[in-house]
Amino acid sequence: MYVMYVIRSESTGTMYTGQTGSLPKRLAEHNDPTSYSSRFTKRIPGPWVLVYQEECATRSEACRRERWFSPEVRTKVIASLKRGTLRCPREGAKVSSQSALFSLQ
Numbered sequence: 001m002y003v004m005y006v007i008r009s010e011s012t013g014t015m016y017t018g019q020t021g022s023l024p025k026r027l028a029e030h031n032d033p034t035s036y037s038s039r040f041t042k043r044i045p046g047p048w049v050l051v052y053q054e055e056c057a058t059r060s061e062a063c064r065r066e067r068w069f070s071p072e073v074r075t076k077v078i079a080s081l082k083r084g085t086l087r088c089p090r091e092g093a094k095v096s097s098q099s100a101l102f103s104l105q
Contacts, residue, residue: 002062006052006074011045017069019062023053052078 004019007030018038020026029035030048041048056062069077 002056002059004054004056004062004065004069005050006069006078007041007048008051009041009044010047010049014044015051015071015074016041016048017066017074019056019059019066021059023050 002019002021003023004017005023005026006015006017007027008015016030016038018026026037027048027050029037030041031046033042036042054062054065056065
């Protein structure tokens, strides 16, 4: 199983979308200053917190969801979740942290 995820920098509010086969390992890599598996999250100060995730059956599906979840779409989905007008944008989707979601700018 693969996961498409959105993380947010607690210090800047910047968001990042990715996909992985092991979400706990990947989140640890984003927050580890010695790991350079993601240059984007190394240029922006963290810590990075999980805001949203979607489970996908295959890696190609996770990649498709990552591409679809562009910054414009991401902003609309998260705003709808904050307002409570969109409960679950897709089967297998989860809001990972209410505090992280509601602290978005």
